[in-house]
Amino acid sequence: MMRAEKVGLKLNGRNILRDIDCTVTPGRVTVVMGKNGAGKSTLLQIMAGQVTQGGAAGAVSVDGKAMQDIPSAELAGRRAVLAQSVQLGFPLPVAEVVELGCYARYHQMTARQRKSAVAQYLELLDITRLKNRSFPTLSGGEQKRVLLAKCLLQLDVENPDHKNNRYLLLDEPTAALDLEQQYRFVDLATRLARERGLGVLAVLHDLNLAARFADDLLFLRNGETVAAGPTTKVLTKTIIQETFNVDCLIQPHPCFNCPLITTLPYGKPNIAPALAP
Amino acid sequence: MHSRFIILIILFSLLAVSLAAGIVTGAYDLSVADLWLALTGRAEELEQFLVWQVRLPRLLMAVVVGSALAMTGAATQGLFRNPLAEPTLIGVTSGAMLFAVGMLVFSVHLLAAFPLWVQQLGVSLASFIGALLTTGIVYRLAAGRGQLNVATMLLAGIAIAALTGAITGLLIYQSDEEQLRDITFWSLGSLSGANWTQVAIAAPIVITGGYFLGRDALALNAFLLGEREAAQLGFSVERVKKRVIVWTALIVGVCISLTGLIGFVGLVIPHVLRLWMGTDYRRLLLYSGLLGASFLLMADTLSRSILAPAELPIGILTALVGAPFFLWLLLRERRKISWL
Amino acid sequence: MKYFPVFLLLLLGLTACGPSSEGHPEAETTGAEEQRIVSLNGTLTELLYDLGYGDQLVGVDVTSSYPAAANEVPKLGHVSQLNVEGMLALRPTVVFVADEAKDKPALKTLAEAGVKVVPVKMNATLDNAVVAAKTLADHLPIETDKIDAYAASIGSDKQVLETTLEGTEITPRVLFIYARGAKQLMVAGTDTEAAAMIVLAGGENAIQSFSDFKPLTPEALVEAAPDAILMFSSGLASLDGKDGLANIPGISQTPAFRNDHIIAMDGHYLLGFGPRAAKAANELAQQIHVSVTK
Numbered sequence: 001m002m003r004a005e006k007v008g009l010k011l012n013g014r015n016i017l018r019d020i021d022c023t024v025t026p027g028r029v030t031v032v033m034g035k036n037g038a039g040k041s042t043l044l045q046i047m048a049g050q051v052t053q054g055g056a057a058g059a060v061s062v063d064g065k066a067m068q069d070i071p072s073a074e075l076a077g078r079r080a081v082l083a084q085s086v087q088l089g090f091p092l093p094v095a096e097v098v099e100l101g102c103y104a105r106y107h108q109m110t111a112r113q114r115k116s117a118v119a120q121y122l123e124l125l126d127i128t129r130l131k132n133r134s135f136p137t138l139s140g141g142e143q144k145r146v147l148l149a150k151c152l153l154q155l156d157v158e159n160p161d162h163k164n165n166r167y168l169l170l171d172e173p174t175a176a177l178d179l180e181q182q183y184r185f186v187d188l189a190t191r192l193a194r195e196r197g198l199g200v201l202a203v204l205h206d207l208n209l210a211a212r213f214a215d216d217l218l219f220l221r222n223g224e225t226v227a228a229g230p231t232t233k234v235l236t237k238t239i240i241q242e243t244f245n246v247d248c249l250i251q252p253h254p255c256f257n258c259p260l261i262t263t264l265p266y267g268k269p270n271i272a273p274a275l276a277p
Numbered sequence: 278m279h280s281r282f283i284i285l286i287i288l289f290s291l292l293a294v295s296l297a298a299g300i301v302t303g304a305y306d307l308s309v310a311d312l313w314l315a316l317t318g319r320a321e322e323l324e325q326f327l328v329w330q331v332r333l334p335r336l337l338m339a340v341v342v343g344s345a346l347a348m349t350g351a352a353t354q355g356l357f358r359n360p361l362a363e364p365t366l367i368g369v370t371s372g373a374m375l376f377a378v379g380m381l382v383f384s385v386h387l388l389a390a391f392p393l394w395v396q397q398l399g400v401s402l403a404s405f406i407g408a409l410l411t412t413g414i415v416y417r418l419a420a421g422r423g424q425l426n427v428a429t430m431l432l433a434g435i436a437i438a439a440l441t442g443a444i445t446g447l448l449i450y451q452s453d454e455e456q457l458r459d460i461t462f463w464s465l466g467s468l469s470g471a472n473w474t475q476v477a478i479a480a481p482i483v484i485t486g487g488y489f490l491g492r493d494a495l496a497l498n499a500f501l502l503g504e505r506e507a508a509q510l511g512f513s514v515e516r517v518k519k520r521v522i523v524w525t526a527l528i529v530g531v532c533i534s535l536t537g538l539i540g541f542v543g544l545v546i547p548h549v550l551r552l553w554m555g556t557d558y559r560r561l562l563l564y565s566g567l568l569g570a571s572f573l574l575m576a577d578t579l580s581r582s583i584l585a586p587a588e589l590p591i592g593i594l595t596a597l598v599g600a601p602f603f604l605w606l607l608l609r610e611r612r613k614i615s616w617l
Numbered sequence: 618m619k620y621f622p623v624f625l626l627l628l629l630g631l632t633a634c635g636p637s638s639e640g641h642p643e644a645e646t647t648g649a650e651e652q653r654i655v656s657l658n659g660t661l662t663e664l665l666y667d668l669g670y671g672d673q674l675v676g677v678d679v680t681s682s683y684p685a686a687a688n689e690v691p692k693l694g695h696v697s698q699l700n701v702e703g704m705l706a707l708r709p710t711v712v713f714v715a716d717e718a719k720d721k722p723a724l725k726t727l728a729e730a731g732v733k734v735v736p737v738k739m740n741a742t743l744d745n746a747v748v749a750a751k752t753l754a755d756h757l758p759i760e761t762d763k764i765d766a767y768a769a770s771i772g773s774d775k776q777v778l779e780t781t782l783e784g785t786e787i788t789p790r791v792l793f794i795y796a797r798g799a800k801q802l803m804v805a806g807t808d809t810e811a812a813a814m815i816v817l818a819g820g821e822n823a824i825q826s827f828s829d830f831k832p833l834t835p836e837a838l839v840e841a842a843p844d845a846i847l848m849f850s851s852g853l854a855s856l857d858g859k860d861g862l863a864n865i866p867g868i869s870q871t872p873a874f875r876n877d878h879i880i881a882m883d884g885h886y887l888l889g890f891g892p893r894a895a896k897a898a899n900e901l902a903q904q905i906h907v908s909v910t911k
Contacts, residue, residue, distance in 0.1 A: 083503070083505065083509075089556075096498070304706035305705050451831070459697050462698045469723060584694070587700055
């Protein structure tokens, strides 16, 4: 289990995040939700072990071990972060970006092993055809897939026999993706993660994506916890109201076995909701 | 794999050709047969001297300095994720320039009692110290709370360069005709003073530094995706930055302290290679070293032969040859370039 | 080093024009007496021409522009930026260089290669040429009576200078301005060759408060209050003549400018302290004193 206990961050006297508890369990998907500036990405960065400057409070542990005691090379095999966006300093071909995933084990592998590993993960994400393309020329969805391939390779290469628990942190994976891509990508990422028994922590904006794919939810507002718990328990009207300041309607989803949330920013209109066809 | 092998062969052949051209060419007319005799130690004393004490150390100095400038250029561009980055930006050159000029101007007063060769050694030593000192200052300015802010370092480097530039200008303004000449020649760079002592000083530092930069090639690749990504991939980002900066300062410091400022090699060579074979640092550093060595060898061969028996400062040539070539490459590959 | 003539013969046969050189027997016969001289100082070059060694010069530095024939000799650039191999290729038997430049790295290497590098002490005196010629004579077969004749001619020039100075009563204040365009103006303090020449010509250096060259400031100009301004002809030309000079702040307030006492002389002639130094001093003396008495 990856656990954040009473973590917080103070920057220039302002509380970005305060007293947050967050747990990521192997095989489960935890989604963090909240308005812009609620501290979602900050929490994710803290749990990735990437906030080291002063002003950080609380502790993060990975399977009972304090995160700061884990050498960064080992940590690379325990958790991978899919960044919100990646700006390359200089263009790299897709294959080389994916290969970065096995850098922590670079010297234990032969060039041939690395090459076949890259090929395997390109195949897994169905992007073999992009292999020699320059990363910056890809579309947003393609870039995300490449980065996901890199993250999965990074986690798998460290623990080929899946002995250790591993965690995948997705920082707004749907940013810059179109409607179809948003759904497909979250679906793909959570499915691959579940297959591998990865614990997933994702920052999402879309309530319905969260309702569909999250096992656990954490609602943040102004750096503080509104509610946390299994999706079935915390995905309620009051909590959504409290987090996003919008009214909403929660119905059973007509196609999937999950709720369907309709947000009503101007309150409930005075007409009967149209029935789904 | 195949193309990599071919590129390596091309680069090594280029280096071999440049070396051969460099050793054959010179103001002194020496046939290939005589050259061979001289190399194998069977020629006349003067020719032997010419080949062993004049041409060879100069060629080696060109190899060492050319590869040093190109390698550090590639490394700093990667570290700063900035195509225009070169060692100048971390204060190495500006500091070296200031201290060298200061030494050239004040050595009359400071070291007047010493023979001139001590004064000249003083210029080298001063510029080396200046290089390390300004880099240190720029580094301190950018490193807060245990973390080095690369953007701050860039800006601090520019500010420090402006400051040292101003002081340098002040010194130049105060200098007399003779000193002005020396300063001009120093700032244009030259390998004319090359000898085995210089090679013995520079080569170990450049080779060691090149080796250590090469060990950070993976980290530099990861840096292309940003520092956060590099840290996430398991690299100790702060240590990598410190290592790359320290080695760059050492390598460039020792080179320009011996040869003066030779521009354009560090900037152009890595870009030429990027356009040709991509940015992968596992190869880029080595290739930059090879191409930089060849480029400076050719420039130096030209510099000492086109005006023979006089010589043209090499900095003029590297810019004169490098800049148009680079522009041509840019225009030709304009569509491919997404980082400019 | 003692084998050097042997080398020379071999080299003449071996190199010159690569494969086509079959050896030049006539070069071998004359090589024993002929010197191949490199001069890295304008004054020394002038001296060597004067002493009849002009045709044996194989290389000169960039400051060697007098006599005109020196411009036909291969130029080696500035003494700070010498091409060792280029110099070796000239196969010099002797290299003359001003004493203060003798430690340049290229010359060290040249000496290591067995070339005789002779530093010649240069002083800002009228007799400098004779002293330097004596040093040259240590390394070149210059007959003593030639130097004596030389000394005599300089002596008579000095006589002329003395006569000129005898007729004068005042000591005009002369300011030397070194100009490379309007952006680079320097004035000569004490301890400079310019100041030495001004004193020799019976004047007084207008600036006594500092030594060496310092950038010109309008205030310093006014304070110096020179009776005459002395410049290199090239320097005055770089300012577009006297009109350009007038545009420099402070200049028009000086007595020198108001009385139009701007003197321009050839740089090498004026400050080279070569064989014509006494003549130059005399010329300067006449000009500054004529200016003042006018």
